[in-house]
Amino acid sequence: xxxxxxxxxxxxxxxxxxxxxxxxxxxxxxxxxxxxxxxxxxxxxxxxxxxxxxxxxxxxxxxxxxxxxxxxxxxxxxxxxxxxxxxxxxxxxxxxxxxxxxxxxxxxxxxxxxxxxxxxxxxxxxxxxxxxxxxxxxxxxxxxxxxxxxxxxxxxxxxxxxxxxxxxxxxxxxxxxxxxxxxxxxxxxxxxxxxxxxxxxxxxxxxxxxxxxxxxxxxxxxxxxxxxxxxxxxxxxxxxxxxxxxxxxxxxxxxxxxxxxxxxxxxxxxxxxxxxxxxxxxxxxxxxx
Amino acid sequence: xxxxxxxxxxxxxxxxxxxxxxxxxxxxxxxxxxxxxxxxxxxxxxxxxxxxxxxxxxxxxxxxxxxxxxxxxxxxxxxxxxxxxxxxxxxxxxxxxxxxxxxxxxxxxxxxxxxxxxxxxxxxxxxxxxxxxxxxxxxxxxxxxxxxxxxxxxxxxxxxxxxxxxxxxxxxxxxxxxxxxxxxxxxxxxxxxxxxxxxxxxxxxxxxxxxxxxxxxxxxxxxxxxxxxxxxxxxxxxxxxxxxxxxxxxxxxxxxxxxxxxxxxxxxxxxxxxxxxxxxxxxxxxxxxxxxxxxxxxxxxxxxxxxxxx
Numbered sequence: 001x002x003x004x005x006x007x008x009x010x011x012x013x014x015x016x017x018x019x020x021x022x023x024x025x026x027x028x029x030x031x032x033x034x035x036x037x038x039x040x041x042x043x044x045x046x047x048x049x050x051x052x053x054x055x056x057x058x059x060x061x062x063x064x065x066x067x068x069x070x071x072x073x074x075x076x077x078x079x080x081x082x083x084x085x086x087x088x089x090x091x092x093x094x095x096x097x098x099x100x101x102x103x104x105x106x107x108x109x110x111x112x113x114x115x116x117x118x119x120x121x122x123x124x125x126x127x128x129x130x131x132x133x134x135x136x137x138x139x140x141x142x143x144x145x146x147x148x149x150x151x152x153x154x155x156x157x158x159x160x161x162x163x164x165x166x167x168x169x170x171x172x173x174x175x176x177x178x179x180x181x182x183x184x185x186x187x188x189x190x191x192x193x194x195x196x197x198x199x200x201x202x203x204x205x206x207x208x209x210x211x212x213x214x215x216x217x218x219x220x221x222x223x224x225x226x227x228x229x230x231x232x233x234x235x236x237x238x239x240x241x242x243x244x245x246x247x248x249x250x251x252x253x254x255x256x257x258x259x260x261x262x263x264x265x266x267x268x269x270x271x272x273x274x275x276x277x278x279x280x281x282x283x284x285x286x287x288x289x
Numbered sequence: 290x291x292x293x294x295x296x297x298x299x300x301x302x303x304x305x306x307x308x309x310x311x312x313x314x315x316x317x318x319x320x321x322x323x324x325x326x327x328x329x330x331x332x333x334x335x336x337x338x339x340x341x342x343x344x345x346x347x348x349x350x351x352x353x354x355x356x357x358x359x360x361x362x363x364x365x366x367x368x369x370x371x372x373x374x375x376x377x378x379x380x381x382x383x384x385x386x387x388x389x390x391x392x393x394x395x396x397x398x399x400x401x402x403x404x405x406x407x408x409x410x411x412x413x414x415x416x417x418x419x420x421x422x423x424x425x426x427x428x429x430x431x432x433x434x435x436x437x438x439x440x441x442x443x444x445x446x447x448x449x450x451x452x453x454x455x456x457x458x459x460x461x462x463x464x465x466x467x468x469x470x471x472x473x474x475x476x477x478x479x480x481x482x483x484x485x486x487x488x489x490x491x492x493x494x495x496x497x498x499x500x501x502x503x504x505x506x507x508x509x510x511x512x513x514x515x516x517x518x519x520x521x522x523x524x525x526x527x528x529x530x531x532x533x534x535x536x537x538x539x540x541x542x543x544x545x546x547x548x549x550x551x552x553x554x555x556x557x558x559x560x561x562x563x564x565x566x567x568x569x570x571x572x573x574x575x576x577x578x579x580x581x582x583x584x585x586x587x588x589x590x591x592x593x594x595x596x597x598x599x
Contacts, residue, residue, distance in 0.1 A: 002319040002357075007303035009311035020303040020314065020373060031301075033373060052346075059339035059372055085343050086301065086316060086350060166577065194345045194577045265370035265377040266338070 014038065016070040023079070023109045028088030030102065032079035033063065034113060035070035043287035044075040044116040046106050046134065050125035051084050051094060052195045058124045058146070060266050061276065065122065068280035074120075074287060077110040091189065091196050095204035096129060096152065103134040120283050123148065126155055132213040140217040142286035143242075144279055147225030150233050152205040163192045211236035219286045220244045223275065247278060299357035301350075305373075307393040314373035315366040315394065316342055317401065318357035326360040328430075328597045329403030330589075331394050333366065333414025335575075336381045340372030341365075341414075345575070348582045352589060361593060362403050364394055368413075383416050384441050384516040391421025395429075407596055409589050411435040412574065416517060422529065423520030431530040431596040435585055436541045436573040439548045441514035511544070513553040525560035530596060532565045534588050536573035536581065 006021040015038025022029040047062055049055045066076040080086055081102055083093030107119060120142040123131025128148035135143040149155050160177055167174035175183070181202075184190040189198045211233050220242050224230055234244045266272045298321040305311030320326075332349055334341035342365045343350055349365045356363035368387055370377025379385060395406055406429050410418030415437035422429040524531060535542035545566075549557065557564055569584050576582045 002298075002300045002302075002321050004300040004302045004319070005304075007305045007311075007314065009305045018305075018373075020305075022301075022303075031303075056337070056339040056343055059343075060370070063373060085347070088301075091347075191579045194575075194579060194582065196346055196579060264380050267370055267376040 011071075014071045016067070018067075018070075022088070023105070024082075025105050025108075028082050028093065030079050030082055030088070030105070031086035032077055032106070032109065033066065034110070035066040035076040035078075036113065037070045037073045037075060039073075041075045041114045041116055042073065043118045043120065043284075044077070044110050044114055045069055045120045045122055045283060045287075046103060046110060046131070047076055047078040048099070048103060048106075048121065048123040048127035048130040048134075049078065049080065049085070050127045051081065051099075051201075053193070054125045055080070055085055061146070061272060062122075062124060064267065064272065064276045065279055068276050069283060072280060072284050074280075074284060075110060075114045075116060077106050079106050092198050092200060094198065095200040096126075096208060097204055099127075100130045100133045103130045107134070118287060120144065120287050122146070122279075122283070125149060126152070128210055129208065129213075132210055132215060135215040135218055135220075136213045139215075141215075142283055143215050143218050143220045144283055145220070146223050146275070146279075147228075148210060148222055148230070148233070150210055150228060150230065152208040154228065156202070156205055159192050159197070166193055214240040214242075216241045218242045221279070221282050222246050223248050223279075245282075247282070248275065299354050301353070304397060306397045310375075312375045313366060313369065313390050313393060314342070315364050315397065316353065317397070318353035318363040318365075319401075320357045320360045320362070325362070325402065326597060327402055328360075328405045328407065328593070329362040329364065329398030329401070330356050330593055331364050331366070331391070331398065331406065331408045331418075333391075333408065333410035333417050335412030335414055336368055336371065341367055342372055345577070346579060346582055348576055348586065352586045355586065355590065356593060359590065359594070361597075362398055362401055364398055366390065366394060381413055383413060383438055384514060386413065386417035386420040386516075388417065388421045388424050391417055392425065395421075395425060395427075399427075405430040405597065407431045407433070407593055409433045409435070409592075410437070411576075412438060419517060419520045419524065423523045428527065429524075429529055431592065432524070432532070433589060433592040434531065434533045435588070436535050436539050437517070437533060438541050439513040439517055439545050439553060440511070441516060509551060511547040512551040513548040518552055518556055521564070522556050522559075525556060525563050528563055530563060530565075531560075532567065532588075532592055534567050534569060534573060534585070536571045537568045538570075538572045539574050541574055542568065 004022065006019050009018045017036040019034040019036065021032060023032050024030045047066060049062055050058060062078055066078050069076050081094055081099050083089035083091050111117065119138060121131040121135045122144045123129070124146040126149060128145040131143060131145060135141050160180065164174050180190055184197060184199050184202050189196050215237060220237055222230055222244065224246060230246065234246065237244050299318055301316040302319050303316050306313055306315060332353060334344055334349055353363040353365050367374040368377065368390060369375060398406055408418040408422055408429055415434040418432050418434060422432055535545060571578070571581050573581055573585060576585060
């Protein structure tokens with residue numbers, strides 16, 4: 001086996017230490033970025049990304065939030081699930097239950113590195129599910145969700161619709177949805193918009209609702225996205241004893257699965273900076289206030 | 290080639306480089322001990338939102354590990370302002386490729402024992418590959434360019450400009466008809482929004498259509514960009530082997546064929562067998578299907594094997 005190191009970078013101004021490495025209690029290992037503040041660390045955040053195109057599209061914003069938090073004294077771990085992103089493992093490793101289970105490993109790794117026992121959770125899109133599940137198991141921990149999916153059907157529906165829209169460019173008539181579902185069950189995987197979707201991932205996404213997790217006693221901040229209505233989620237979590245804040249207006253962004261090659265740096269974009277700085281300030285207040 | 294096909298005898302070694310500043314981030318797929326061939330491969334994605342170390346369906350991850358399985362060091366990279374790299378110093382522009390990153394990527398692989406460097410690039414990455422290789426004092430052993438854009442279009446603006454310059458009225462009418470289907474599909478607010486976006490872009494492209502005027506002695510609007518041609522010419526003079534691979538349905542292939550009538554054709558003619566051009570069925574740009582991902586990865590593996598000593 002070849003040897004692997006850890007990439008380390010220390011910000012000369014803030015003293016924040018960034019480490020990129022692989023971790024996990026079992027093989028295949030997971031890719032992670034640790035953002036470690038200079039000096040004593042009192043609180044820490046576990047950042048749960050989404051998957052496939054959504055992972056890539058939100059990558060920089062997730063990283064910017066982690067950097068902003070570390071600069072104000074909050075340690076952060078960001079990571080990729082097994083079988084996803086830069087982590088080890090094949091596509092068959094990835095499903096929603098494995099995503100949820102992986103948060104414990106990320107929390108252990110962050111606790112081991114910082115000695116912190118007070119955590120907050122951040123999730124983006126499908127990553128809202130592991131973040132919310134972890135929050136439920138850690139009563140009172142703050143929960144920040146960017147563009148959360150009220151249910152997993154939204155994820156599947158958007159993916160299949162994008163597949164059909166993309167298919168219009170081609171000459172072949174796209175298969176009906178029922179046939180796509182039959183094939184993923186029979187063949188073990190299907191291709192949608194150039195991504196392989198495994199049967200395990202597909203079946204793990206059936207009928208899951210975000211409001212089935214109860215972040216009791218937690219403060220929750222949600223940022224809306226597109227036409228998705230978060231009213232039911234807010235009402236359910238308010239009723240469960242959470243204190244829910246909805247931040248910002250629904251952003252009319254390019255579709256997640258159609259992210260093209262029109263990328264320009266996000267670091268200086270006002271909308272992104274507002275989201276990142278408000279989110280970091282909110283998490284800091286919840287964790288240390 | 291799916292990720293399952295690649296076994297885990299290799300590891301990905303994360304690195305911030307250059308060592309003095311750690312400005313850029315990359316992952317080096319490292320062969321198992323004793324398997325190394327002293328050849329490094331730089332993988333240069335196009336720019337797209339988020340990160341450029343992963344790619345659609347993890348194509349760059351799979352490719353990097355597949356190369357390491359065959360004994361090569363393979364470096365995939367986040368451009369400045371993306372993924373784990375520090376912020377970019379400028380916008381992404383095909384005529385301003387990431388030459389600084391390229392230079393440091395070469396140094397990183399050389400520091401790990403790579404004596405020969407091969408480069409694979411697509412879109413912005415292919416322009417970075419050509420400009421970066423031409424600027425390197427020590428030779429680059431070969432370049433494989435997947436659907437390289439030859440013209441100077443603003444990133445992301447190429448589609449509209451391409452339609453305006455290369456489509457016939459009949460083609461445009463056909464496209465307009467296909468929108469009907471799209472609108473029928475649009476049963477939801479989200480889908481309607483997508484449909485509206487496509488319609489607006491089509492109309493803009495039609496309105497933006499201008500007759501192409503040719504001026505004596507001046508490059509035509511369909512000519513290849515000087516920022517692409519000059520380093521290409523230099524590399525051909527140095528006899529650096531280059532292979533360009535397009536999909537026969539790529540809009541960049543149409544542009545390449547048109548540009549071949551101008552200065553690009555002269556460069557290709559002088560280069561002779563030094564620049565090889567191949568086509569594969571479909572659209573390479575964006576790697577939008579698993580089939581084209583597999584074809585592209587196979588093209589890379591073949592090119593690397595062909596251009597490695599020993």
